[in-house]
Amino acid sequence: MSGNGTPLLEIRNVSKYFGSVIALEDVSAFVRAGEVTCLLGDNGAGKSTLIKVLSGVHKPTKGQYFFDGKEYNFNSPRDALELGIATVYQDLAMIPLMSVWRNFFLGSEPTKGWGPFKSYDAEFAKTTTKAEMAKMGIDIRDPDQTVGTLSGGERQSVAIARAVYFGAKVLILDEPTAALGVKQAGVVLKYILQARNRGIGVIFITHNPHHAYPVADHFVILRRGQVYGDYTKAELPLEQLVQMMAGGADLEVLQHELEAASREGGEEAEALAETAQNIEAELDELGDDA
Amino acid sequence: MATDSAPAPAAPPPASDERLREVSQLSRLLARPELGAVVGAVLVWVFFAIVAFDNNFISWATTAAILNRAAPLGILAVAVALLMIGGEFDLSIGSIVGFAGMTIMVLSFPSEGGGFGWSLWPAVFAALVIALLTGWFNGYLVIMTKLPSFIITLATLFIFRGLTIALTRLRTNRTQLGDLDEVSGFALADTLFASQFTIFGARFRVAILWWIGLAILATWVLLRTKQGNWIFGAGGDANAARSVGVPVNKVKIALFMTTAFAGFLVALIQAVQFNGADTLRGFQQEFDAIIAVVVGGTLLTGGYGSAIGALFGALIFAMVQQGIIITGVDGDWFQVFVGTVLVVAVIFNNFVRQKAAQR
Numbered sequence: 333m334s335g336n337g338t339p340l341l342e343i344r345n346v347s348k349y350f351g352s353v354i355a356l357e358d359v360s361a362f363v364r365a366g367e368v369t370c371l372l373g374d375n376g377a378g379k380s381t382l383i384k385v386l387s388g389v390h391k392p393t394k395g396q397y398f399f400d401g402k403e404y405n406f407n408s409p410r411d412a413l414e415l416g417i418a419t420v421y422q423d424l425a426m427i428p429l430m431s432v433w434r435n436f437f438l439g440s441e442p443t444k445g446w447g448p449f450k451s452y453d454a455e456f457a458k459t460t461t462k463a464e465m466a467k468m469g470i471d472i473r474d475p476d477q478t479v480g481t482l483s484g485g486e487r488q489s490v491a492i493a494r495a496v497y498f499g500a501k502v503l504i505l506d507e508p509t510a511a512l513g514v515k516q517a518g519v520v521l522k523y524i525l526q527a528r529n530r531g532i533g534v535i536f537i538t539h540n541p542h543h544a545y546p547v548a549d550h551f552v553i554l555r556r557g558q559v560y561g562d563y564t565k566a567e568l569p570l571e572q573l574v575q576m577m578a579g580g581a582d583l584e585v586l587q588h589e590l591e592a593a594s595r596e597g598g599e600e601a602e603a604l605a606e607t608a609q610n611i612e613a614e615l616d617e618l619g620d621d622a
Numbered sequence: 623m624a625t626d627s628a629p630a631p632a633a634p635p636p637a638s639d640e641r642l643r644e645v646s647q648l649s650r651l652l653a654r655p656e657l658g659a660v661v662g663a664v665l666v667w668v669f670f671a672i673v674a675f676d677n678n679f680i681s682w683a684t685t686a687a688i689l690n691r692a693a694p695l696g697i698l699a700v701a702v703a704l705l706m707i708g709g710e711f712d713l714s715i716g717s718i719v720g721f722a723g724m725t726i727m728v729l730s731f732p733s734e735g736g737g738f739g740w741s742l743w744p745a746v747f748a749a750l751v752i753a754l755l756t757g758w759f760n761g762y763l764v765i766m767t768k769l770p771s772f773i774i775t776l777a778t779l780f781i782f783r784g785l786t787i788a789l790t791r792l793r794t795n796r797t798q799l800g801d802l803d804e805v806s807g808f809a810l811a812d813t814l815f816a817s818q819f820t821i822f823g824a825r826f827r828v829a830i831l832w833w834i835g836l837a838i839l840a841t842w843v844l845l846r847t848k849q850g851n852w853i854f855g856a857g858g859d860a861n862a863a864r865s866v867g868v869p870v871n872k873v874k875i876a877l878f879m880t881t882a883f884a885g886f887l888v889a890l891i892q893a894v895q896f897n898g899a900d901t902l903r904g905f906q907q908e909f910d911a912i913i914a915v916v917v918g919g920t921l922l923t924g925g926y927g928s929a930i931g932a933l934f935g936a937l938i939f940a941m942v943q944q945g946i947i948i949t950g951v952d953g954d955w956f957q958v959f960v961g962t963v964l965v966v967a968v969i970f971n972n973f974v975r976q977k978a979a980q981r
């Protein structure tokens with residue numbers, strides 16, 4: 333699946349300055365269709381700034397932006413959205429008091445009828461929501477359920493399914509697993525693979541190498557606004573990724589934290605990684621059959 | 623669960639999903655925001671039906687009096703419900719009633735008396751345009767300053783009321799203008815906005831039809847149009863709505879213009895009905911409207927509520943008022959009653975909503 337196709341979305345030598353603050357310096361990265369590029373970095377590394385450049389919120393101070401081989405200069409997130417570059421932000425993905433189907437179609441409501449009698453096609457919205465979620469392997473019990481009653485992972489999943497339904501070619505996910513428990517994170521990772529398997533290029537931002545590793549085709553590691561490393565999965569074992577993420581001096585601290593964490597949730601974390609890899613294998617098989 | 627007040631779907635869930643408990647029609651009904659107000663209206667009615675039985679509470683005359691009382695408040699409340707679901711407040715709506723009413727009067731008043739001597743319909747049209755402009759102004763200020771609409775419309779409450787008094791006095795040297803029925807075009811306006819129809823000997827005002835019609839229209843917009851979806855979205859989480867392409871600013875400005883329109887309509891109805899207006903018309907009606915809306919189950923924080931609830935909220939308000947009048951209880955107690963009903967209604971609504979969320 334991964335390989336040498338041309339990148340669907342690529343940035344070259346992008347810098348972003350906020351006054352005297354250098355948020356990004358000379359960053360290059362890309363994602364291919366049907367691949368997951370994982371963007372890793374500690375807090376303050378510049379991940380959010382980078383995705384805001386990718387999604388059209390920020391204009392880069394320097395550098396080039398390519399989509400499907402053509403160079404672009406976005407003026408607003410709308411421009412990116414129109415090309416099929418969809419971004420799912422961690423906190424502002426969904427409206428809790430609205431039902432799943434109303435959320436799913438918010439901003440792109442299907443209508444029927446004519447002129448002043450044009451009305452929201454609720455039946456279509458409900459059946460489509462249920463069907464689309466089912467395609468992603470998510471079984472929502474009742475599309476009338478409010479999003480506030482969904483779990484955090486399910487909520488991210490609805491947002492991902494929505495982006496996929498509305499024709500996303502590139503899906504940018506800003507720390508979708510950050511606030512989730514192990515099981516919930518597993519659910520979201522599964523949908524990332526589902527989206528990838530449907531030929532979407534996924535840019536997955538995280539600071540957790542254990543979440544990144546099972547789903548990514550290649551890794552871009554950011555440190556202090558610069559690319560610290562860019563590897564394919566084959567080049568980089570998990571242990572090395574963990575080291576990269578932490579880097580020299582911080583490593584010891586992290587090692588302790590990890591040890592402490594593994595005493596509590598180690599088994600679960602391993603199980604998670606294993607599940608994700610199993611799913612991935614299954615999906616690869618499916619892809620080969622097709 | 624239809625907690626965003628979407629109507630309960632008729633189709634039963636597919637039997638294949640074992641996690642989906644059969645949700646009874648009853649618990650779907652319980653999840654509707656207006657439930658509290660409907661139940662409350664029944665309770666208040668039963669209360670006065672017993673307490674004021676000897677005062678003829680159960681009669682067509684009393685029913686007509688209640689509905690006539692509820693209609694103008696209800697027109698305001700339906701519009702305010704839309705605005706509050708959209709996440710904003712309008713404290714200036716009472717002042718807009720005064721402003722629009724005096725605009726009609728001053729423009730159509732004979733020039734000997736300091737007016738402009740217009741015929742009625744041009745004056746009405748001008749008042750409509752001015753009212754919509756005040757609504758637009760409210761919305762624009764809220765969007766531009768990013769201040770809470772509570773503060774902005776508190777300011778415009780004073781500004782619009784002050785302008786009404788100052789401009790009217792400046793021009794006519796009075797605070798009250800009458801004799802609207804002598805202006806040409808009055809007959810049609812009287813039919814449309816102040817006529818009465820008789821059912822079982824009781825006189826019902828046509829404003830009741832405006833009130834119910836607007837409530838139905840608002841409900842249709844909320845539940846069955848994309849603009850309605852945008853209103854829920856803008857009030858539920860403006861940033862999230864914006865990020866999926868909802869024109870939140872336009873929605874909010876349109877909602878402020880809607881409440882201003884409701885203020886204009888009430889001003890017109892009352893000017894025709896009372897054959898004139900004074901500069902204090904609509905005074906403190908913003909509070910009555912907000913109470914009716916909140917009693918009707920709309921959340922103060924936005925994103926949740928119903929126009930039908932507001933209709934029932936206005937009905938409760940009017941029943942309490944009328945009930946107190948006919949039982950001969952000192953009218954001074956009315957405000958105590960209203961405050962109590964408000965608190966009880968909000969507690970009850972919160973309780974129902976939590977039950978609904980848990981299922």
Ligand SMILES: Nc1ncnc2c1ncn2[C@@H]1O[C@H](COP(=O)(O)OP(=O)(O)O)[C@@H](O)[C@H]1O
Nearest residue numbers: 350353355373374375376377378379380381382
């Ligand atoms: N709008 C801004 N103005 C000034 N500095 C900013 C702005 N946005 C981000 N930064 C700075 O850029 C750096 C990278 O931030 P960010 O991209 O949010 O990191 P991350 O998402 O990886 O935690 C930080 O030092 C942050 O303070």
Ligand SMILES: [Mg+2]
Nearest residue numbers: 376379380381
């Ligand atoms: Mg960040």
